[in-house]
Amino acid sequence: MLIFVVIVGIVFFITSSVWYLMSISSKRCHSYLNIKQFSELAAIIGSQCKNSEADHDDDGENRVVKDMFMNCPFYRSNHIQSDFDYIQLYQYIHDFCCNKSLYTNRPGPVCPFLPVAFKKDCIYFFDDIYSANKQQLIQTVRRCRHDFLSMLKPTEYEDRSLVVYKCLIILVRSTSISHRLIDQVEIELKPEFVLKYGLMLGEFHLSSNSPAIKNQDFYPLRTQVPLLVIRYLVANDILFLNQKDRYSEDLRLNFIKTYFDLKKKGLLHSTKDHHLSIAKEIFNELNNKNKK
Numbered sequence: 001m002l003i004f005v006v007i008v009g010i011v012f013f014i015t016s017s018v019w020y021l022m023s024i025s026s027k028r029c030h031s032y033l034n035i036k037q038f039s040e041l042a043a044i045i046g047s048q049c050k051n052s053e054a055d056h057d058d059d060g061e062n063r064v065v066k067d068m069f070m071n072c073p074f075y076r077s078n079h080i081q082s083d084f085d086y087i088q089l090y091q092y093i094h095d096f097c098c099n100k101s102l103y104t105n106r107p108g109p110v111c112p113f114l115p116v117a118f119k120k121d122c123i124y125f126f127d128d129i130y131s132a133n134k135q136q137l138i139q140t141v142r143r144c145r146h147d148f149l150s151m152l153k154p155t156e157y158e159d160r161s162l163v164v165y166k167c168l169i170i171l172v173r174s175t176s177i178s179h180r181l182i183d184q185v186e187i188e189l190k191p192e193f194v195l196k197y198g199l200m201l202g203e204f205h206l207s208s209n210s211p212a213i214k215n216q217d218f219y220p221l222r223t224q225v226p227l228l229v230i231r232y233l234v235a236n237d238i239l240f241l242n243q244k245d246r247y248s249e250d251l252r253l254n255f256i257k258t259y260f261d262l263k264k265k266g267l268l269h270s271t272k273d274h275h276l277s278i279a280k281e282i283f284n285e286l287n288n289k290n291k292k
Contacts (some may be wrong), residue, residue, distance in 0.1 A: 030126055030140075030143055030144060030147055031126075032124045032125060032126050032147070032152065032168070033124065033125045033126075033127075034121055034123065034124055034125075035093075035117075035118055035121055035122075035123040035124075035125075036121060038086070038089075038090065038123075038125045039090055039094075041086050042086045042087050042089075042090035045083050045084070045086055045087055046087050048083075049083070049084070049087075061095060061096055061099065061101060063091060063095070064088075064091055064092050064095055064096040065096065065101070065103065065220075067206060067222050067224075068103070068218055068219045068220060068222045069217065069218065069219070071209055071219075072206070072207050072208070072209055072219075074207075075178065075179045075180045075207045076179060076205075076206050076207045077178075078175055078176070078177065078178050078179075079172070079173060079174075079175060079177070079205075079225065079226050080175065081129065081173050081175060084224075085171060085173060085224070085225040088223070088224040088225060089169070089171065089223065089224075089225050089227070092223050092224075093114060093118070093123070094118070096110055096220075097109065097110045097111040097114045098110075098111070098114050098115045098118055101220075103212065103215055103218040103220075104212050104213075104214060104215060104218065104220065105212070105214040105215045106213075106214050110220060113164070113165050113167075113231075113234070114167075116165045117165040117166065117167060120162055120165055122153075122154070122162060122165045122166040122167065123166075123167055123169065124148075124152050124166075124167070124168045124169065125168075125169050125170075125171065126140075126144055126168065126169070126170045126171070127171045127173060128140050128170055128171060128172050128173060128174060129173045129174050130174060131172070131174045131176070131177055132174065132176040132177075133176065134181055134184060134185060137172070137174075137177055137181070137182075137185050138185055138188070138189065140170070141170065141185065141189055141201070141228055141230075142189070144168055144170055144230060145193065145197065145199065145230055147168075148166070148168045148199075148230050149197065149199075152166065152168065153166075154166065163232060164231075164232050164234060164269040166231065166232070167229055167230065167231040168229070168230040168231070169227055169229050170227060170228040170229070170230070171225055171226075171227060172205075172225075172226040172227060172228060173225060173226075177226070179205045179206065179207040179208075179226060180207075182203050182205055182226055182228065183203055185203075185228070186201055186202070186203040186228065187246050187247075189201055191247070191251060191254075191255075193230070194233065194241070194255055194258055195254060195255070195258050198232060198233050198258070198262050198267060199230060199231065199232060199233060200229075200230070200231055200232070200233050200234075200237055200240070201228060201229070201230055202221070202228070202229045202231075202240075203221070203226075203227070203228055203229075204221045204222070204223040204226065204227040204228075204229065205221075205222070205223060205226035205227070206222050206223070206224065206226075208221040208222050213239060232267075232269070233258075233259070233262060233267075233268065234268065234269045234270060235263075235268050235269060235270050235271040235272065235275040236270070236275065237259075238256075238259060238275055238278050238279050238282070239278075241255040241256060241259060241282075242255070242256070242282050242286075249286050249289055249290060250290065252282070252286055253283070253286040253287060253290060256279055256282055256283045256286065257283075259279055260279065260283070263276070
């Protein structure tokens with residue numbers, strides 16, 4: 001009888017534990033939209049708001065770039081949630097990033113990877129309206145990173161040629177999260193993204209002062225809805241691994257070492273001679289300073 005009671009108790013404990021863990025897991029599980037689902041959502045909202053100011057007569061690029069021409073001397077106010085967020089983000093991706101722009105001073109689309117990602121259905125979206133503080137936003141981004149690597153298709157082991165085009169766009173639509181806080185989270189998490197996972201984490205919002213590579217008077221990372229974007233590291237990211245105003249010399253040196261390591265393993269997409277020259281120049285400069 002005693003043995004029976006013990007066995008029943010053990011079974012009950014295991015069952016309760018599994019149920020609890022599954023319930024916690026389900027609550028923490030994120031829900032993502034692919035680009036087709038997101039575009040359909042934006043179209044539905046657009047059709048409901050045809051007479052709104054979000055649907056004025058400007059062409060696609062002019063509508064998106066209106067806030068991209070002056071340095072922002074201060075952080076703007078927190079984001080105000082709106083149904084237009086979905087329309088504005090779709091316009092930013094489809095009308096601006098996937099097309100060429102006179103303001104970038106170079107040929108090709110604003111983002112060379114997005115047109116392929118768009119066609120191959122490798123773009124995902126997560127709508128974060130719940131994070132109320134820095135720690136909650138960090139937890140959200142880390143969970144998204146986990147899902148980006150292990151759940152969202154394609155994974156590294158399924159199709160290496162397409163993995164580089166995959167990106168996860170986090171809409172930071174919580175009214176409690178400021179642009180300054182988004183920058184803080186990006187700065188804090190970027191080292192682990194780069195050094196541990198070979199990933200990039202980028203921030204987009206109306207207060208961004210990150211200029212175009214070939215036009216210092218144009219700020220293409222300005223979006224009406226704040227974003228954090230997760231994607232794989234590519235060769236051109238060497239320009240974002242030596243930000244003196246954000247990271248120490250030691251950390252930047254480790255970034256460059258990771259860059260070379262990814263290149264050696266064949267995991268750094270579209271590497272050109274000029275990328276490696278820039279990387280070697282930065283590495284030598286930081287390494288010499290480190291020896292003094």
